[in-house]
Structures are given as C-alpha cells and as structure tokens.
Amino acid sequence: MLSVEEALERILAGFTQLSPETVSLHDALGRVLAKDIKARLTQPPTDVSAMDGYAVRSADIATIPAQLTVLGESPAGGSYDQCLKVGEAVRIFTGGPVPQGADCIVIQENTQQQGDQVTVNQSESAGRYIRPAGLDFKEGQVGLEKGTILTARDLALAAAMNHPWLEVYRKPRVAILATGNEIVLPGETPGPNQIISSNTTALMSFVRECGGEPISLGIAPDDGEALSTMARGAEGADLLLTTGGASVGDHDLVRSVLGKQGLEIDFWRIAMRPGKPLIFGKLGNTPMIGLPGNPVSTLVCAYIFARPALWKMTGQDPYSQRRERAILANDLGENDKRQDYLRAQLTTNDKGQLLATPFSRQDSAMLNLLRKADCLLIRAPFAPAIKKDCEVEIIRL
Numbered sequence: 060m061l062s063v064e065e066a067l068e069r070i071l072a073g074f075t076q077l078s079p080e081t082v083s084l085h086d087a088l089g090r091v092l093a094k095d096i097k098a099r100l101t102q103p104p105t106d107v108s109a110m111d112g113y114a115v116r117s118a119d120i121a122t123i124p125a126q127l128t129v130l131g132e133s134p135a136g137g138s139y140d141q142c143l144k145v146g147e148a149v150r151i152f153t154g155g156p157v158p159q160g161a162d163c164i165v166i167q168e169n170t171q172q173q174g175d176q177v178t179v180n181q182s183e184s185a186g187r188y189i190r191p192a193g194l195d196f197k198e199g200q201v202g203l204e205k206g207t208i209l210t211a212r213d214l215a216l217a218a219a220m221n222h223p224w225l226e227v228y229r230k231p232r233v234a235i236l237a238t239g240n241e242i243v244l245p246g247e248t249p250g251p252n253q254i255i256s257s258n259t260t261a262l263m264s265f266v267r268e269c270g271g272e273p274i275s276l277g278i279a280p281d282d283g284e285a286l287s288t289m290a291r292g293a294e295g296a297d298l299l300l301t302t303g304g305a306s307v308g309d310h311d312l313v314r315s316v317l318g319k320q321g322l323e324i325d326f327w328r329i330a331m332r333p334g335k336p337l338i339f340g341k342l343g344n345t346p347m348i349g350l351p352g353n354p355v356s357t358l359v360c361a362y363i364f365a366r367p368a369l370w371k372m373t374g375q376d377p378y379s380q381r382r383e384r385a386i387l388a389n390d391l392g393e394n395d396k397r398q399d400y401l402r403a404q405l406t407t408n409d410k411g412q413l414l415a416t417p418f419s420r421q422d423s424a425m426l427n428l429l430r431k432a433d434c435l436l437i438r439a440p441f442a443p444a445i446k447k448d449c450e451v452e453i454i455r456l
C-alpha cells in the first residue's frame with residue numbers, strides 16, 4: 060500500500076494553479092491573492108497631527124507658560140500653508156497637516172486660548188504627537204503578499220493602499236457526490252436502516268473553508284447507471300470528491316462504474332487510518348479523489364489530501380499543513396503498517412506544555428468524537444509503543 064507521503068505527491072501532481080480573476084475589494088473576503096499588493100500612495104501623505112491642539116515650535120514652549128499668536132487652523136483634509144515663525148502657533152485637529160516651521164503638537168487640554176493668543180502650559184519635545192509622512196506605509200511598499208487568504212484586516216489595508224480591485228485566484232469548483240442506498244439528505248425521513256448524509260454537508264463546508272466553491276451532485280444510489288449519470292455533473296469542475304463506495308464490498312461501485320466511464324485510476328488504497336480505501340484518479344479532465352464513506356475518514360482524508368490540492372490550485376504552498384509537538388497524556392501501543400491519525404483533545408499541563416489525549420475508541424464512524432477532537436495525533440507506520448509524557452506530532456483541527 061502507498062504511504063501517505065507518496066499518495067499526497069501523486070495527488071498534487073494532478074493539479075495546477077488556477078487562473079487569476081479580478082474582483083472588487085468588497086467581494087474579496089476569503090479569496091486568495093494572486094499578486095503582491097503595493098501601496099499606490101504614501102500614508103499619511105504628509106506629516107499630520109495625532110491630536111487636537113496647536114502646532115508649535117518646541118523651542119517656543121521650552122519655558123512655560125508661553126504665549127503664542129494663533130495664525131489660523133489646519134483641520135484634517137485642509138492645511139495651513141504659511142510657515143510658522145518664532146512665537147506663532149496654528150490651531151490643529153487630529154489628522155490635520157502639520158504646517159511648515161512647527162515641529163510638535165501641544166494638546167488643547169494643556170492650553171488656554173483667548174482671541175488670537177494661546178497660553179501653553181506644557182513643554183513638548185520635537186516630534187511629539189506628529190505622525191510623519193509614510194508612518195503607516197510608503198508608495199510602492201508591498202503591503203500584502205501573493206497567496207494571502209484575505210481577511211478583514213488585509214482588505215482594510217488594501218483599501219488604504221487605494222486598491223478598489225484585487226486579483227485573486229479563481230475559486231476551485233469542487234463537485235461533491237455522495238453514494239449509497241442507505242443515505243438520505245438532512246431533513247428527510249430516513250427509511251428503516253437508512254442514515255443521514257453528513258458527508259455532503261461536511262465536504263461542502265470543508266470546500267468553503269478552503270476558499271473553494273462546492274457543487275453538490277446529490278446522492279447516487281448503489282446502482283451503476285445512476286452513479287454514472289450523476290458523476291457526469293462533475294464535467295468542468297476542478298475536482299470531483301466522491302464519498303463512499305470506495306472499498307471492496309459488493310456495493311462499493313465507485314471504481315468499477317466510473318472505471319467504465321473512463322476514470323483513470325492512479326492509485327487505490329493507502330497505508331492510512333482512517334482512509335485506507337482512498338482513490339485518486341481522473342475522470343475526463345477532472346481529477347477525482349474518492350473518499351471513504353465513513354464520516355471521520357471522509358473529513359480526515361479531505362484535510363490531508365484535498366486541502367493541499369486546493370492550496371496548490373490557489374497558488375498557496377501545498378505543504379503548509381502545520382505539524383506541532385505535544386506531550387502524550389496516556390500510553391499508546393505499537394502501530395501497524397498504516398499511518399494513524401488519532402483523534403485527540405488538547406489541554407495545557409502545569410508546565411504550559413500542550414497535552415494531547417487521544418480518545419480511547421478510534422472508530423471512523425464516530426463523528427461525535429471528531430467534533431470533540433482538537434487535533435489529529437500522527438503515528439507513523441510501525442511506530443513502537445510509547446509511554447505517556449513522550450513527545451508526539453499533531454495537526455490541529
């Protein structure tokens with residue numbers, strides 16, 4: 060059986076970066092930036108006041124109280140165009156440009172104005188309460204890097220840098236096809252022994268989490284013709300995800316039926332738990348990842364294999380899945396030939412270290428425990444038994 064690493068390599072080889080498209084700044088949340096964003100201007104454009112008060116020469120207020128003549132005012136968006144001379148001040152407001160000749164701001168709480176005279180009761184050093192031009196960023200400076208998944212903070216900066224349009228990667232279109240006679244959609248009344256398709260919801264949300272656009276193809280019954288017809292809906296998609304029917308049972312039809320429809324299988328079955336019967340292939344021009352039906356296997360395999368593929372399509376590093384170290388909270392027996400992804404909870408011990416506690420039952424049908432898990436604890440194939448307090452590697456969920 061193929062190792063997880065080899066399987067990932069082979070899956071990634073089946074994907075290329077998608078083309079970029081231009082979207083409005085306000086439609087760019089969660090999208091992946093396709094090129095660096097450089098500031099189109101300098102911010103602030105000139106030296107401005109950080110406070111409401113008076114722009115003065117620090118030398119004039121070295122001895123207090125000091126009386127100065129107020130020449131005019133400089134509000135935000137306005138300016139006072141003449142140069143301050145000895146003994147002069149300009150009324151200034153937060154964001155207002157600092158007039159030439161002034162080198163500090165006195166806040167109004169430390170002054171008294173009468174007519175055109177202001178008494179300053181507090182000395183300030185040069186530069187006080189002045190935001191120099193370019194304090195935030197300078198024209199031409201790179202503010203956001205290609206590959207960034209755009210958040211509210213990123214978009215605020217892009218806006219400040221005066222970019223009303225952004226180039227982002229096209230959203231990967233991911234077709235999702237669940238299979239199985241026993242599966243019905245949430246809200247339907249299941250017949251005797253039928254269950255609800257949690258995998259459809261899981262995968263649609265997963266795709267959205269990764270910045271893709273899910274397309275649900277519904278649930279194909281275990282019937283070759285229906286499966287084959289429904290799978291045609293994946294034409295034009297960037298990825299087809301199927302769930303269920305991947306294994307060896309008489310009703311596990313995905314490989315045989317789609318095989319007849321031209322599915323070129325790259326591999327099937329990998330040394331991983333959960334996720335042994337994972338399929339990778341190409342149906343027409345659409346790469347397909349056939350996920351095992353068990354709900355935990357579906358989502359864990361989606362995170363380990365489909366997410367890097369989506370990353371690659373959107374110009375991100377497909378190997379950016381972060382592994383962290385944690386301390387094991389209980390003993391674990393030796394592992395067999397499959398790389399294990401144990402569902403575990405994370406806490407912090409009294410030394411401030413991360414403590415991982417795997418659930419005692421690791422059944423890939425137990426969605427409730429996947430939901431309660433904070434991480435996947437990775438155990439390499441044939442890993443020897445280990446005692447509590449040993450270091451282990453985890454991937455946060």
Ligand SMILES: Nc1nc2c(c(=O)[nH]1)N[C@H]1C(S)=C(S)[C@@H](COP(=O)(O)OP(=O)(O)OC[C@H]3O[C@@H](n4cnc5c(N)ncnc54)[C@H](O)[C@@H]3O)O[C@H]1N2
Pocket residue numbers: 237238239241242254255256257258259302303304305306307308311333334335336350351352353354356423424
């Ligand atoms: N003799 C063997 N049996 C099995 C093997 C094996 O190697 N030899 N592998 C086991 C492993 S590991 C897994 S994982 C499962 C995966 O099987 P399939 O991909 O064929 O999945 P199904 O049989 O269709 O379903 C398995 C399980 O999951 C439930 N299911 C399916 N679809 C959904 C859905 N959309 N939402 C929620 N739950 C779903 C289904 O009802 C089954 O209970 O095979 C083992 N067997």
Ligand code: MOO
Pocket residue numbers: 331332333334335336351353356423424
């Ligand atoms: O790999 Mo299956 O996913 O062990 O249950």
